[in-house]
Amino acid sequence: MxxxxxxxxxxxxxxxxxxxxxxxxxxxxxxxxxxxxxxxxxxxxxxxxxxxxxxxxxxxxxxxxxxxxxxxxxxxxxxxxxxxxxxxxxxxxxxxxxxxxxxxxxxxxxxxxxxxxxxxxxxxxxxxxxxxxxxxxxxxxxxxxxxxxxxxxxxxxxxxxxxxxxxxxxxxxxxxxxxxxxxxxxxxxxxxxxxxxKLHPTDLVTAEIVKTAENAYRDVQIAFANEVALISEKLGADAFEVRRLVNTTPFRDMHMPGAGVGGHCLPKDPWLLVHGGRDAGPRLIPAARAVNDSMPFHVLDLVSEVLSEIDVRLEDAVVAVMGASFLQDTGDIRNSPSIPVIASLSAAKELRVHDPYLEEIEGVRTTPDVKKALSGADLAIFMVAHKDYSKLTPGQLKKLMRTPAVVDGRNLFSADKMTRAGVVYTGVGKRAILSCKAPAKAR
Ligand SMILES: NC(=O)c1ccc[n+]([C@@H]2O[C@H](COP(=O)([O-])OP(=O)(O)OC[C@H]3O[C@@H](n4cnc5c(N)ncnc54)[C@H](O)[C@@H]3O)[C@@H](O)[C@H]2O)c1
CATH class of the missing domain: 3.40.50.720 (NAD(P)-binding Rossmann-like Domain)
Known part of the structure; x- marks a missing residue:
């Protein structure tokens, strides 16, 4: 032809x-x-x-x-x-x-x-x-x-x-x-x-099931990791150490827990599979979706705990949300877990959002400057693993921030190093708040 x-x-x-x-x-x-x-x-x-x-x-x-x-x-x-x-x-x-x-x-x-x-x-x-x-x-x-x-x-x-x-x-x-x-x-x-x-030939319905199942599978795996993270937090263990040790067993591949699942595909495709397969009465996939959807709200619970630890009311706090997109180093905001977090923090004295790839989220203009976002802040919430954050050290956070306190949604920092540097620190899957009891700088 x-x-x-x-x-x-x-x-x-x-x-x-x-x-x-x-x-x-x-x-x-x-x-x-x-x-x-x-x-x-x-x-x-x-x-x-x-x-x-x-x-x-x-x-x-x-x-x-x-x-x-x-x-x-x-x-x-x-x-x-x-x-x-x-x-x-x-x-x-x-x-x-x-x-x-x-x-x-x-x-x-x-x-x-x-x-x-x-x-x-x-x-x-x-x-x-x-x-x-x-x-x-x-x-x-x-x-x-x-x-x-x-x-x-x-x-x-x-x-x-x-x-x-x-x-x-x-x-x-x-x-x-x-x-x-x-x-x-x-x-x-x-x-x-x-x-x-390689190209794998098949029929139409098999191709439809494969695509929605491959994303539903990933979503369920992430939900499992998130559930283990919530359990670990309650029991005073570090979920990332738990994960490392689980994965020393052959044929285990526990995923990373985190602050939520976003994007156009992962929060949606499991529901497409559930819809297409509704006559089979799927139960696991909707449950996994509920766990993953709850993670940004869990971050908000951690925010409340940290604010109470540093004894600052939200209305008096300068809060920096670090990362607005759903995925590191992209400008894709679709179903971003940062959206419910930012929407729920509108009562803060000052709400800043850092993102180098997006100009606005939930009516808040972002800043592309990491230091500007953190400077004088009481609390930093890391929602996305943008590459800019890998360069940040606990010492810099301590120096830049007013209080300084961190909620880490993406396992970006070591709890030990943070507390040694004098930063009040917790995060998804981390041990309960590790406080250095650092006195807040003058407000
Ligand atoms: N984004 C991803 O990483 C990804 C990965 C795998 C699969 N998918 C799937 O691929 C599809 C597209 O995703 P995307 O991320 O590229 O979406 P997108 O929103 O980035 O792009 C879709 C485009 O289609 C256009 N459009 C909508 N209706 C139209 C119409 N009737 N006629 C002509 N144009 C129309 C929109 O204006 C938009 O520009 C979705 O089904 C998604 O689930 C996306």
């Missing part, structure tokens, strides 16, 4: 690297996004988000400059395309059920415009049952074509993560679920041009 002419629908964290790599490997690519500003930014060769994404800005700019990637806002751009990739966001509604409105809108737009013989590849994560129940049906209705006769369908769920978009796309194995063998063969021919990982 002649080289496929490609469209990529949805120009976000998933769609942009896909466009850039396809164009780099010689495909003629049209990127489609309904948000005009986004379409224009990407069409001008610029990334619409901040964060450390090695190689991506350069690859995107090159693709546009060479004329291999252009963008549009209308699905009419699909008319001459032979392979159409869908990378739109697939969020949950308020009842934690899949909100497929964006996916359905995209698929309707494609169905109305695609030509006979088109291959449609859904990269977005979907609840099991969506590919045949919604996507295939909508494409058939809108196009008047029949699945596997007039068009073919593939689900190739994405495995990228912010901070490693290009690396994961190039190197990770992918699962390719097809409506038939021809669909898998055509999609594999395209993917094998842009990636080095």
């Amino acid at each position: 002649a080289q496929e002419k490609v469209a990529v629908v949805g120009l976000g964290y998933v769609g942009i690297p896909l466009c850039a790599l396809l164009a780099d490997k010689g495909f003629d690519v049209v990127g489609i996004d309904i948000v005009r500003e986004r379409s224009e930014t990407v069409g001008a060769g610029r990334l619409p988000f901040k964060g450390e994404e090695p190689g991506l800005a350069e690859l995107l700019a090159k693709a546009v400059k060479r004329g291999r990637l252009r963008t549009a806002t209308s699905f009419e751009a699909c008319r001459d395309r032979t392979a159409i990739f869908v990378c739109v966001d697939t969020p949950l509604d308020a009842d934690k059920r899949p909100d497929n409105s964006k996916l359905e809108a995209a698929v309707r737009g494609i169905g109305k415009n695609m030509g006979k013989g088109a291959l449609v590849v859904i990269e977005s994560t979907v609840a099991p049952g969506t590919m045949t129940g919604i996507v295939a049906r909508t494409l058939e209705q809108e196009s008047g074509l029949e699945l596997n006769k007039g068009f073919r369908l593939v689900h190739c769920p994405e495995r990228v993560m912010p901070g490693r978009l290009l690396y994961n796309l190039r190197n990770y194995d992918r699962v390719i679920g097809g409506s038939d063998a021809v669909a898998v063969k055509r999609a594999s021919a395209i993917y094998s041009r842009i990636m080095k990982g």
Whole structure:
């Protein structure tokens, strides 16, 4: 078959690297996004988000400059395309059920415009049952074509993560679920041009279950680590030492506990699996979600304990929340555990938020300057492991801060070193407050 002419629908964290790599490997690519500003930014060769994404800005700019990637806002751009990739966001509604409105809108737009013989590849994560129940049906209705006769369908769920978009796309194995063998063969021919990982062929529903299960599995593992952290705190042990020792047993891989789980995928994909598998009555996955959702509120409990230890009321405290995004060194704020923490601390005398990759969160303007955020603060709450924090020493914290007290949500510091330096210190999975009983500097 002649080289496929490609469209990529949805120009976000998933769609942009896909466009850039396809164009780099010689495909003629049209990127489609309904948000005009986004379409224009990407069409001008610029990334619409901040964060450390090695190689991506350069690859995107090159693709546009060479004329291999252009963008549009209308699905009419699909008319001459032979392979159409869908990378739109697939969020949950308020009842934690899949909100497929964006996916359905995209698929309707494609169905109305695609030509006979088109291959449609859904990269977005979907609840099991969506590919045949919604996507295939909508494409058939809108196009008047029949699945596997007039068009073919593939689900190739994405495995990228912010901070490693290009690396994961190039190197990770992918699962390719097809409506038939021809669909898998055509999609594999395209993917094998842009990636080095293995391609694992399967059917549509298996691919849907694999993607949602791989993220639900991680979420459950993190919830387990968080539960052990809560138990360790109550019993006066350090959960990170517990974890180290647990993992000396063969076949154990206890995860890291922390201040919460965020991002577009991990808090959502377990619910997609629960929704698709609701007839089986899943119980473990919702329980894990509840544990992980509770962690930012546990951080707030630790904040209250520390404030009482240093004898400062929230209304009199200068509080610095260190990190707003959900993941270190990215500007991705979606479902960030910092959001409920910041929202609950609005009564502080002064609430500062440090983040080098975001300008605002919950109506609070951030500062990109670590020292400015900490200077004169009574309490620092470390929510994210941004690389700037690894350079901070207990001595510096002591010197910069007014009281000084720390709640560590990401195991960034050693409790011993903190207390030796005179910092009141606790954190997720840490022993109960380790106080140096340092007298507060004049308020
Ligand atoms: N972000 C990740 O790391 C990641 C990893 C693996 C899988 N995924 C999955 O990939 C999908 C996309 O995620 P993302 O992070 O790239 O989302 P995103 O929000 O960054 O990007 C989605 C883009 O789609 C556009 N869009 C929405 N509806 C549209 C429509 N009807 N037509 C055209 N464009 C439309 C939006 O304007 C946006 O620019 C989701 O299903 C997500 O679960 C994401």
